[in-house]
Amino acid sequence: MRTTRLWRQVCRVLVVLIVGVSIGVPVVRDVSAGPASPRRGGTLTAVVQSQIINVDGTRNGHSMLNGLLHQMVEGLVAKDPSGKVVPALATSWEISADQKTWTFKLRANVRFHDGTRLTADAVKRSFERLLNPQYNLDRRRFYVGIETIEAVDDLTVRFRTREPWGPLLTYFTYIAAGILAPSVSGSATVTRSVGTGPFKLEQWVPGDRLVMVRNDDYWGEKAYLDRVVYREVPEASTRVIMVEKGEADLDLEAAASEVVRLQRARSPLAIVNKPSERGLSIDFNTQKGPFKDLRVRQAFARAIDVEAIIKGVMFGQASRLRAFPGCAPGVTGCYEATNLPEYNPTKAKELLGAAGHPDGFEMTLIYGAPRYPRHKEILTAIQGQVGKVGIRMKLVPYEWAGYINELRKTASESTWDATSWAWASVIGDIALNLSSRILISNQPPNCCNIMFYVNERVDRGIKLSEVATNPRVREGILKDVQMTLSEQIPILPLLTYNVSTIASPKIHDVEFRADEETWFLKAWKE
């Protein structure tokens, strides 16, 4: 950093402080702070980049969509803002001695948006829809551990699982386990999400907007806002302009460059910046090509300066990831690695020499575009960095459908040496990601051990963790697994993105949760 720039920045900060203190102008503030008394009424407009592709939590989705749906559909249990499991539609629960039977007592006098009552039967039907093999619902695979569901009486539901299922409650907080009204849970496709939540669906225009209105018959504390509108606006700068103008109140997926620009311009807009769960990694083809050799993988890792990339390419809006991608505060089972190879280009060259590549080698890295923020730029920076130790990297982008097609190719068919993508934890427990990406049985054409990584011990460990009910034992197993993975680096974790929201100063008490979902129950607008 140049001294003049630093000096200028210092001066600016001083000026702001002095001026700010004397005039009392708020600089950058957190959305939760502000005047004390909430006002009833008003419409909150949120602009988003991601498409609202369905209104059905049992299908493929993402955290923005899950948060949206959670305003309308609730589960038996929920997570409080810090990530702890708390009662929602169920008031209490019991686990049997053999750990395979869970009995939930439902809250009384709860109604769905269509007026029908919440009963154990409704819960049963909702789950049966999720588990129905004919419906091919994407999230069904998370819940196949459930063997039967029984409506014991009007307000008591009993679940039996095939094996003891430790993280069941966590899985029940996820949107896929949300309880839908019997009027919609009878079919595979749901185009109206009729749940019990504090907001009801008023209008959904795919590709344009989704409008929710307050549910005045909600069983709990009623929401303050009359209406919440989600609008799809694909361009990052347009979303910010809309918030700056007051046409929108929240930009839920603000771009890093806009966040930095607003911070530098000392805008009165509120900026909420937190690490997300999305961890970007480089995944190596461990069965074909130069990365079969661990030393070559380590050399690659040592050639990359992730800190510089975070600072220069991500404008500081990311954090170094040393755990398995998907790990974040609030995600259970994570282990922060201490043995990941650090930036050391000299060592990298040595390793390459030892592995038989004294003059470097050529490789192909494929990726799906455009999907993750600044992905191409991050990969280009990496291309430059590894180029300095002799690794000549060719970058091959694919549009997403073509990319996932490539990833289903078996080892002998695969055309690439490395790939790069980002994963979130989805349900807040890293074991799901581990089993998905590391199990030997999940190699292509299945998903997602696309590294073709085969390690019997790790495989056993992951399978054990699925049935371990003692949390400490489970943690121990997962730690062991992750330690091995960070030594072997079939997956090289790079960074975790920040999730940023830009908000109008008139909005208060929006809940920005650890799992990246945004909830509006307590939100209000001046």
Added chain:
Amino acid sequence: MKTRQVSPEMAGENTGRLEISPVAGRKRAWKRFRRNNLAVGGLAAIAVFALAATLAPVVAPADPNEIDLEAVLEGPSGKHLLGSDDLGRDVLSRILYGGRTSLALGLVVVTTAATTGTVVGAVAGFFGARTDAIITALTDIAIAFPAFLLALLVLSILGPGLFQAMIAVGVAYVPRFIRLARASALGLRELEFVLSARAVGAGDWRILRAHVLPNVLGPVVVQATLLSGSAILIAASLGFLGLGAQPPVAEWGSMISDARQYLRQAPHASAFPGLAIVLVVLAMNLVGDALRDTLDVRSG
């Protein structure tokens, strides 16, 4: 309801349409071109661009692919005359090196599309009737075919690459030129000089080649020069598919589309390559203007 309007010849006017010898015609054309200062200026500008691009390794102040993560998105300064891009690379150097790819792209795409389209369109307009009907139907199909899908198709058949991007964009442009050439040919078909050429015994193809095509070129040249800039930008928008130049290769279009994310923060990153494109299009238009004049046989 076809009323034969009075044609210039029949009115007894001198049309100046003498059969000048080819050599003398060319010399006169070049002289006329030279007199047009703007055209010469345009040609010179293009020459300068082309030269700068070819000599980029000599002229460029820095390595266009030298990443400097400490100095991203800096404005013009002593170190970076036109500023640095989002990876700290020198914008000026990237414009110079990128010129090779971009100029080639713009030129090749537009020239091939124009040539193909003109021939097909002239044939359609000139021969009329069934030929026209078939070609028009096929053109309608081609024009309605989504460009993005076409790009994916090219990608799946030919694989990724710059040349493949040229094909994808070129093919997408052909229908325009077909329509333009056809329109002119339709208008020319009934003109006296065509009828008199036929009377003299010239075959259809000769008339097409000697009389129709040259006269159809006017609008085609205008459209071609105008599209050269768009070609570069469209090719860049296909970059995420793998078509076109991939990192770290510099290319004006991808420089612009990459800098889209921070238009407000660092406009220079997209403004300067954009300016380069604008200047090239301007120069090509001026040249095209003069070219039309010189080729326009009817102006004697």
Added chain:
Amino acid sequence: MIQFAGRRLVTLPLVLLGISAAVFVCVRLVPGDPALVIAGLQASEAELVEIRAKLGLDKPFPAQFAIWLSQVVRGDLGVSLITNTPVLDLIKVRYVLTFQIAAASTVLATLLGVVSGVFAASRRYSAIDGVITIVSLLGVSVPAFWLGVMLMLVFALYLNWLPAGGADSILHLVLPTVALGAYSWGIIARMTRASMLEVLNQDYIRTAQAKGLAQHPVLFRHALKNATLPVITVIGIQFGTLLAGAVVTESVFGLPGLGALLVSSIFQRDFPVIQGAVLAIATSFVLINLFVDLTYAWVDPRIHY
């Protein structure tokens, strides 16, 4: 002429059939499986096979096409594979919006373009000509998103005269219309100028002028008619292109238009939506081209088909 129009209308269904078939085959040839997009990455091969069967994607292409065709003639464009909402509803709203913007910007561009083109041609090499030339070339070569964002910053943010994003009111359509109109204007202006110059340069015009005759009306009108052909052509091309949706402008202004729908449906391999959108766009193109061809004949009566 009527005969000609009639003949073309008869070929209309053939053209639509042709484009539908072409797109139908191409989306299935291109690698990428809608079942995978719908079910997500982690679906097993068995699940994918089931989904493909449910969607009818395992049948041979001609059979699939026949099924689709039989539905279309009954007015049923099917249901989106991704959102499960009816394709017709998706397209209707977007088509109307896109049509409004395309028509408005083409009309604007035509008026301004023709006027400025004639003006520039009549004062060739003057300062006015230079200014008009440069501005129209800027309109054509400035990247669409640049123009869009600049307009938005100036008129929506700093001056606060107009809204920034979305399509809720007429005011929302002003900036996109201007952005798209700038591009069309550039082309129309340049083409008009070039055509006018060809007219003005024609020897017999100059001879008539030299002879002291005021622009001989009959001859002048001839040449003029011939000169308008390329201008009408580009107006038609521009209008058609805009009807197919200007993806970048739609993205910048957050407009739920046809272009965005087409691109995202191709991206997601949402076959029914792709077919429906292409059908709508192809119909527009054929009708526009027919109209343009009829206009040629009307403008220049020597033209016959």
